[in-house]
Structure formats: structure tokens, C-alpha cells
Amino acid sequence: PPERGAEIILKAFELGVNFIDTAELYGTYPHIRQALKKTNKNIVIATKSYAYSAEGAKESLEKARKELDIDVIDIFLLHEQESRLTLRGHREALEYYISMKEKGIIKAVGASTHNVEVVDACAEMPEIDIIHPIINKSGIGIGDGTIEDMLKAVKKAYDAGKGIYGMKPLGGGNLIKSYEDSMDFVLNIPY
Numbered sequence: 001p002p003e004r005g006a007e008i009i010l011k012a013f014e015l016g017v018n019f020i021d022t023a024e025l026y027g028t029y030p031h032i033r034q035a036l037k038k039t040n041k042n043i044v045i046a047t048k049s050y051a052y053s054a055e056g057a058k059e060s061l062e063k064a065r066k067e068l069d070i071d072v073i074d075i076f077l078l079h080e081q082e083s084r085l086t087l088r089g090h091r092e093a094l095e096y097y098i099s100m101k102e103k104g105i106i107k108a109v110g111a112s113t114h115n116v117e118v119v120d121a122c123a124e125m126p127e128i129d130i131i132h133p134i135i136n137k138s139g140i141g142i143g144d145g146t147i148e149d150m151l152k153a154v155k156k157a158y159d160a161g162k163g164i165y166g167m168k169p170l171g172g173g174n175l176i177k178s179y180e181d182s183m184d185f186v187l188n189i190p191y
Helices: 001-014 029-037 054-068 084-089 093-104 116-123 149-159 176-187
Strands: 017-021 044-049 073-081 106-113 130-133
Touching: 001 029, 017 116, 029 054, 044 054, 044 130, 054 093, 073 084, 073 130, 073 149, 084 093, 084 116, 093 106, 106 116, 116 130, 116 149, 130 149
Parallel strands: 017 044, 044 073, 073 106, 106 130
Antiparallel strands: none
16 A cells, blocks of 8 residues: 555665656556655656557656656656657657656656667667666566677667666566676676
């Protein structure tokens, strides 16, 4: 429940966490809102939506602002983009988020993905600020390549000036027995 979730999030804040990645789909806005109300720390919030139209993007943004009880969303991403084609299919939503960035309601826009192709495409899109790719030492969950392919695409994005934060460093829990090595792998990627 939101009350218990807020307690856990507050403990994370006490331990130094200052970044929360969430999504409309996760249903965690009430948990985060309660935790934010009980802290005076500056917490960066990233959220995501599957919206593909301007209308859907507007609804998703307003839902996030209302349910999190914050005026400005730090990072708003297109959720789980699969290819250059899905990026094109979500272009109208992306344009809406960009217009909200221009108004100061969103600070940065981007995409989350499990696919090398999307990281590569986003690296070439000047309007994309942030990329949230899956990346772990074994390449678990990468939809269209190897960990080496993903690292090459991430470096390309980094070199293009994109902000990058990794997804699933423990491979969705599959690498929990090698926690130290898995975290060291991701935290030692220079980009």
C-alpha cells in the first residue's frame, strides 16, 4: 500500500537515494507522492508512458503531475520503445513532451528501451535528452543484440551528449547471486 511504500522510499532517501525511476504503468505515484511530502531532499523523478498521441501524452503528463503532486517532471520518457518504427509511431507524443519541455513543465525528454536499435536511433535525435537502456553484465533482456552491441550503442549516445541511466543491472533478478560483480560492471561503464 502507498503508506508502506512511502516508508520504504523514505528509508532509501535516508540512505542517500536521490533519484526515482517510475512509470505510469507501475501504479507507484501515490507511494512516491507520500514519500516526497515527508522529505526536504531534492529528489529527481523520471517517469514513462506508453502514450503515442498528443492527447494521450497530455493525459499521462497531467496524471503524473497530479498523482505525484509536483508541477515539474524532471524526466519524461517514451516507455519501452522497440525500434525506429515505434519511435516514429510515438512521434506525436514525443512532440508534445518536447513542447512541455519548452514551457518548463518537463526538464528532459527521452526513451526507455531493451533494444540496441533504439539507443542507436536516439543517439541521432537531437531532441532526445535521456536514454534509459537495459544494460547488465550478461546482456539479459536485450532484444536485438549482445551486451557488446549495447555498450557500443550507449557509447555512441554518450558521445552525442545524451544522458544515460541503465535499466535492470541485475537482469530482472537473474544476476542477484552475482550482485557485486553485476553492480561493479554497470557502475564502471564510463558513459
